[in-house]
Amino acid sequence: MPADPPLLAVRDLCVSFPARGRMVPIVEHVSLDLHAGEIVGLVGESGSGKSVTAMALMGLIDSPGVRVTGSALFRGRELVGMPQRQLRRLRGRDIAMIFQDPMTAFTPVYTIGWQIDEQIRAHEKLSRHAARARTVKLLADMGVPDPAHMAQRYPHQLSGGLRQRAMIAMALSCSPALLIADEPTTALDVTVQAQILELLRRLRGTHGASILLITHDMGVVAQTCARTLVLYSGRMAETGPTEAVFDRPGHPYTAALLDAIPPLYGPRPDRLPAIDGIPPQPADRPAGCAFAPRCGHAHETCLPAPPPPVPIGPGQQAACVLPAEGTPLPPRGPMTECTA
Amino acid sequence: MVALGVLALMALASLLAPLYAHDVAHTDPFASNVAGTIMLDGREVDIMQPNDNPLHLGLSPIGPTWRAAYLLGADSQGRDVAARLLYGGRNSLLIAAGAAVLCLLLAGVAGIAAGFLGGVVDTLLSRLMDIMWAVPVYLFAISLSIVMVSQSVRLGPFVLHADSLLIPVFIIALVYVPYAARPIRGRVLALRQAEFVTAARGLGVPVWRIMLRDILPNLATTLVMLGPLVMALALLAESALSFLSLGVQAPQASWGTIIQDGEGLIYTRPMVAIAPGLAIVIVVLALNILGDGLRDALDVRDSGRRAS
Amino acid sequence: MMAALLRRTGQTVLVLFGVSVLVFGVFFATPGADPTARIAGRNAAPQVMEKVRHEYGFDRPLPVQYAIMMKKLFITRDLASYTNRGQAVVPEIMRAAPVTASLVCGAAVLWVTVSIFMGTLAAAMKDTWVDRGLMMLGLVGISIPVFWLGQVANLVTQSRYHDTWLFSWVPGLGYVPFAQDPLGWFRALVIPWVVLAVMFIGIYSRVLRHDLVALAGEDFMRTARAKGLSPMRVLLRHGLRTSMVTFVSLFGLDFAQLAGGGALLTEVVFGLPGVGRLTYRALTMLDLPVIMATVMYSAIFVVLANAVVDVVYLFLDPRVRDAR
Numbered sequence A: 001m002p003a004d005p006p007l008l009a010v011r012d013l014c015v016s017f018p019a020r021g022r023m024v025p026i027v028e029h030v031s032l033d034l035h036a037g038e039i040v041g042l043v044g045e046s047g048s049g050k051s052v053t054a055m056a057l058m059g060l061i062d063s064p065g066v067r068v069t070g071s072a073l074f075r076g077r078e079l080v081g082m083p084q085r086q087l088r089r090l091r092g093r094d095i096a097m098i099f100q101d102p103m104t105a106f107t108p109v110y111t112i113g114w115q116i117d118e119q120i121r122a123h124e125k126l127s128r129h130a131a132r133a134r135t136v137k138l139l140a141d142m143g144v145p146d147p148a149h150m151a152q153r154y155p156h157q158l159s160g161g162l163r164q165r166a167m168i169a170m171a172l173s174c175s176p177a178l179l180i181a182d183e184p185t186t187a188l189d190v191t192v193q194a195q196i197l198e199l200l201r202r203l204r205g206t207h208g209a210s211i212l213l214i215t216h217d218m219g220v221v222a223q224t225c226a227r228t229l230v231l232y233s234g235r236m237a238e239t240g241p242t243e244a245v246f247d248r249p250g251h252p253y254t255a256a257l258l259d260a261i262p263p264l265y266g267p268r269p270d271r272l273p274a275i276d277g278i279p280p281q282p283a284d285r286p287a288g289c290a291f292a293p294r295c296g297h298a299h300e301t302c303l304p305a306p307p308p309p310v311p312i313g314p315g316q317q318a319a320c321v322l323p324a325e326g327t328p329l330p331p332r333g334p335m336t337e338c339t340a
Numbered sequence B: 001m002v003a004l005g006v007l008a009l010m011a012l013a014s015l016l017a018p019l020y021a022h023d024v025a026h027t028d029p030f031a032s033n034v035a036g037t038i039m040l041d042g043r044e045v046d047i048m049q050p051n052d053n054p055l056h057l058g059l060s061p062i063g064p065t066w067r068a069a070y071l072l073g074a075d076s077q078g079r080d081v082a083a084r085l086l087y088g089g090r091n092s093l094l095i096a097a098g099a100a101v102l103c104l105l106l107a108g109v110a111g112i113a114a115g116f117l118g119g120v121v122d123t124l125l126s127r128l129m130d131i132m133w134a135v136p137v138y139l140f141a142i143s144l145s146i147v148m149v150s151q152s153v154r155l156g157p158f159v160l161h162a163d164s165l166l167i168p169v170f171i172i173a174l175v176y177v178p179y180a181a182r183p184i185r186g187r188v189l190a191l192r193q194a195e196f197v198t199a200a201r202g203l204g205v206p207v208w209r210i211m212l213r214d215i216l217p218n219l220a221t222t223l224v225m226l227g228p229l230v231m232a233l234a235l236l237a238e239s240a241l242s243f244l245s246l247g248v249q250a251p252q253a254s255w256g257t258i259i260q261d262g263e264g265l266i267y268t269r270p271m272v273a274i275a276p277g278l279a280i281v282i283v284v285l286a287l288n289i290l291g292d293g294l295r296d297a298l299d300v301r302d303s304g305r306r307a308s
Numbered sequence C: 001m002m003a004a005l006l007r008r009t010g011q012t013v014l015v016l017f018g019v020s021v022l023v024f025g026v027f028f029a030t031p032g033a034d035p036t037a038r039i040a041g042r043n044a045a046p047q048v049m050e051k052v053r054h055e056y057g058f059d060r061p062l063p064v065q066y067a068i069m070m071k072k073l074f075i076t077r078d079l080a081s082y083t084n085r086g087q088a089v090v091p092e093i094m095r096a097a098p099v100t101a102s103l104v105c106g107a108a109v110l111w112v113t114v115s116i117f118m119g120t121l122a123a124a125m126k127d128t129w130v131d132r133g134l135m136m137l138g139l140v141g142i143s144i145p146v147f148w149l150g151q152v153a154n155l156v157t158q159s160r161y162h163d164t165w166l167f168s169w170v171p172g173l174g175y176v177p178f179a180q181d182p183l184g185w186f187r188a189l190v191i192p193w194v195v196l197a198v199m200f201i202g203i204y205s206r207v208l209r210h211d212l213v214a215l216a217g218e219d220f221m222r223t224a225r226a227k228g229l230s231p232m233r234v235l236l237r238h239g240l241r242t243s244m245v246t247f248v249s250l251f252g253l254d255f256a257q258l259a260g261g262g263a264l265l266t267e268v269v270f271g272l273p274g275v276g277r278l279t280y281r282a283l284t285m286l287d288l289p290v291i292m293a294t295v296m297y298s299a300i301f302v303v304l305a306n307a308v309v310d311v312v313y314l315f316l317d318p319r320v321r322d323a324r
Ligand SMILES: Nc1ncnc2c1ncn2[C@@H]1O[C@H](COP(=O)(O)OP(=O)(O)OP(=O)(O)O)[C@@H](O)[C@H]1O
Pocket: A017, A026, A044, A045, A046, A047, A048, A049, A050, A051, A052, A053, A063, A216, A282, B305, B306, B307, B308
């Protein structure tokens, strides 16, 4: 692990929204470190607060009455509570974001090229011509065929995969140090997914970007991320090096997620074991461990308060009472089948 | 809430019109009273008085007395404007409410038929609405009025006399049908896709039962939401028609006809036209606020917007 | 694209036909009413009645009557007023059209600029007092009957405060042709413009604000903010530009309706001899040919304007461009 300070250090990030007269916590006490050149995975079911975490880092949540606390140091600068004026200068230039649905993420009435040019010219003093030249080059880098021509097309005229490539090109247009990719492949079909992931993995080398990759797909994490953070119902369930998390999950939720990955090789089981039940609504999270209602190992010690994350290995932490009680989950063995 | 209160107050006031005219003001709002006099501060005063305004020669009616009789003055025929205002309000509100109900009824039938039956019926009805919408609303209403007001209309066993209040009701309801039918049709289309309707169809429940039992109750929200808005439009339309002498016919009054009476007096006795206009503005505003509030309260669609 | 234009033209022709049938029906096929007497005017002599009956073919089947009427309106253009000593109707409308056009265009410029400003400002200041105030103002505007507002405006500018510095420049009621005196034209129309625009300012600013606020939750608006654009730029270049698509379609409809005679009340109150007032005058004399011709004219105008709006749409929204 590199010794220099992390590019992004998040500590105890909490986000809550007002609803029916009280503040409902959506994201609670999330901490993570992201070093230069690293890809970190943020995993969780739908509604677990992944997007809210990302939006909070970008300062993009503008719902009235929202409260964001904790700290997020980006290159030593505090993002939480930073005035919008300064945030704006970071956004798009130092931290860029890719969104889940490329269908709706572009403004429909402008060409792709116009929108990428716009971002470049928002941050750098560049002529229209020079900006367009860079746009075309970026599109070519992202594997868009006939980029000069594609730049003149409108979003609806492009396929989903091309649009997502254009989205990535736009995100990279000012060479950001950090790229937040919020489920960049969820809306795409499988073959295109693989291509986009491949593209993201290569970015580290070609554009020197660190990536916070948000996904609900453990398979994607296994193939892409050096470290992983598992979110359950707005709280950290487990975090650590991907390999360790996959080999020796410390949290029953992580283990259940891993069981739900279809094996890439070998015979496929008839049915994947799914996790019974659904996550609790943010407004009525249990007082204790949020996973308790669905957890096969739940017992009294889980119920009074949310278990704090405890170290269970080098760089690995799990928010579960089991390791401390001396009954950790059994290791699953080295992750052979999942690595790419 | 304030809006509802204002509406109730206005309705109540106009319901009490006869009471006011007979027992408070002691004036007859329908009979010409050009030669009449009233007692003001113990002196007898002519209702029609000479005036010195260069724009309006001859006699002009008395201005607001701010007393029980002729509170807001008299119109050009010496009638009590305040009393007429109340009577007129009764007609205006009745016509507007009647037209709104009838309009929603017609639009509901058209919208349900178009949205639920689809196909040819939908195409035909939608085209018809397009065509009706192509004629400016007021011109359409005026055309219909001129035909109907100039002589009685016979619709089968029904005879609508030229001075019947039902004529403006009918006309206004008709011209705003396209306005209301469109959202209703959209709502029906959405409902038709809804799971419970699909399920009912799968079970072989007859179409008319689905319409009555499942679609109509669900449409109620849309209808309730449209109600005040259509009534506001209807009230404006009624006043415009009456202003053009094509709505409520003399000697009956409505706010529109009173404004028309006041037109000739606008420079000398502006109160005759201003008072009914203000009444219209207040009621229409209250209706619009009510409609707005209902829409916000009933429309659940975008109340749950999320950040992602 | 070509096929789309052709289909659009076909639709337009169809609607035009439908409108003409509707108008014809309203005036000549209403049950229990004899159109001959209406055209001839009140208390017409029997010979005149006979002449009218023959000229319009009222003794023949309805489709023939329809055909005759359309011929008189569009081909021979000799539809004439009976009550007004045979004055031809179509040229009359052509004379009135520029007045209506002046009134409506000026009002349109006013209401579009003011409502864009109001709507955008309210959306930018969402949920503040400025927003609430502007929207309430808009609602008041929607609730005022235009003819009454016109009267009150006349009262203020022509009589009560006419002699103060504020309104002494307002000329008497009536119209001054632009070619004759541009400044006079302008002065004569300013007050009518404002009065006519008030209601539309109310409607448009509210619609625009609603659209902009709804758009703020869209993905592409979030993208635009994530790009590091200023809030102003996000609102104007991305939000407002996208809202313009609905704005324009709404505008097209209203503009067409007004230009087609919907401004009748304003014209009457301000004594502007436009198409609307022509209708009104005909109406007070029950001059059926004139009324029918003006209604037909306006309906046609509306339909054609709608077709134009659709074409403008093609330029505003690239999605529509490809979809057809
Ligand atoms: N602006 C907001 N106001 C109130 N609640 C919100 C807001 N935005 C998100 N939420 C709530 O926060 C929770 C987490 O949402 P989030 O979008 O972060 O989930 P997610 O993990 O990104 O899920 P998905 O995989 O579906 O994208 C949800 O329950 C959602 O309802």
